Amino acid sequence: MDLEELKRLRKENFLAHKKKKREYYLKKKIEKTLTKKRNKVKEFDYETDLNPLNFERKIKEIIKQQKEHVDNRKDKIIEKIREYKEKKREYYIENKDRRLEYDKEYREQKKEELREYRREYYQKNKDRILKKQKERRKQQSNNKE
Structure with a gap:
């Protein structure tokens, strides 16, 4: 056997021992927690x-x-x-100043979004809106007479 093979065998044996030891302690730990739980549970x-x-x-x-x-x-x-x-x-x-600044920016942003939405809505429904307005004016003029 050469030195490299001895090192490899030693390492394998050490890792196997470590694994076995870990399994043993994990098993004991689980048993210990289970017995504690059993003792705590009142029948x-x-x-x-x-x-x-x-x-x-x-x-x-x-x-x-x-x-x-x-x-x-x-x-x-x-x-x-x-x-x-x-x-x-x-x-x-x-954070009062920061919050107030944020609120102000938020209101401005929402105001702009609302304006844009109204503008788009009016453009989309322009004919319908104008027609309704004309009808209302006619009704109001007829009601006044």
């Missing part, structure tokens, strides 16, 4: 929990837990809302 006895006698009590327990959770987080929620409002106000103040 319910639906016969006792959902019968008419215990159902109302169970609902009250759930409501109480949810209320406690919200009450515990109330200060954090209020703080986040206040921070959001503050950030929003700062952003508004910071």
